[in-house]
Amino acid sequence: MAKVDIFSLIRSRYNAFTNTEKKVADYILENMQDVIYMSITDLADACHIGESSVFRFCKTMDLKGYQEFKIALAHSISKEEETPQLSGEITMQDSIGELSAKILANTVSALTETLNLINEQDISKAIDSMIKAERIHFFGVGASLMTAMEGKNKFMRITNKSECAIDSHLQIMSAALMTEKDVAVLISYSGSTKDTIEVAKILNERGVKIISITRFAKSPLTNYSDITLLCGANEGPLQGGSLSAKIAQLYLLDLLYAEYFKRTYKESVLNKEYTAKAVIEKML
Known part of the structure; x- marks a missing residue:
């Protein structure tokens, strides 16, 4: 039980809660120090619901x-x-020093919460699928596209099967040509971006293994996902593309990359040497 982070769990599943469950969740988050000493009846009374x-x-x-x-x-x-x-x-009153400290705190918090949400079995299954796949295609739109492109960039250094289409039309066409031998990594903070959901629907129809990187355990995207990896950053509705959310997503991609590298060590080391040599002339 020591490894269960209740606050991370509540935030990741909040969207899927019923109205009654949201009452309990809100009360816990606002009164955490009091709840630890309350009986089930006390908590029920405080939330005006039944035990x-x-x-x-x-x-x-x-x-x-x-x-x-x-x-x-x-x-x-x-x-x-x-x-x-x-x-x-x-x-608006924050000094540069205070601003620096708060941004650092947000970033550290996002990474820590992502760590608490990691399911080792899901990571292992994701890597198994990626190793067996003929192609690994990264998908995302808007700010998540930048993360998807970084995923492609990392993996192309050690394997020739990573892909990422930039335009949303090209993404959906790429999805239509994928097969059950391929793996798709879909990145969406909200899990409810229309373009990404459309891609997920087509991938699902094609029998493609879908790995999603998202904030919420229950969302339109996770309904189509075979494996869901949760990032821990909190991002408000007017805060789209925050770097803390992106860093949490990149953390998960880095974890996938490192584990993939470990399991395919001989091939990955060789390919990394080839790709490094290919760009060496570009360096001063």
Whole structure:
């Protein structure tokens, strides 16, 4: 239980909660120090719901019951107290020093939460699929396209099967020609970008293995995904393309790259030498 981060879990699944579950989640996030000492009845009364609703919330969080939830909450609070961070809220009054510290805190928080959300089995399955695939195609639009291009750039140094189309029309055409022997890595913070969902639908129809990198465990994109990798950055609706979200996505791509390299070491080392030599003349 010590490895379960309740706050990361709540934020990643929040969109999929019922209205009643959101009441419980909101109360926990706003009163975490009080909840740890509350009984299931106390929490139910505070949220103006029944005890059974609190229990269902715990089950939704993949916990056996309320006591297991309280143990996980205690561990999560301890982690936050061990690594105190500045508020990520930036104001017009912030000095350059305060601004620097807050941006750093946001970035560290995004990476830490992403680490807490990593499922080793999902990473392993993703790598197995990528190694077996004939092609690995990275997809994304807007800010997520930049991340997808970085994914292609990293993997093309060690394998000749990575691809990334820039235009949304080219992306959907590429998806239409992929087969069950290929793997698609779809990147979308919200998991609800229309162009990406359209690509996911076609890939699903073609039987392509889909790996999604997204913020939320439940979204239109994850409905089509075979493997979902969650990033931990919090991004407001008017904050699209924040670097903390991008860094969290890049962290997951770096993890996939490193594990792929390990499992295909002989081939990857050789290919990395070839690609390094190919660009050596471009350097001073």
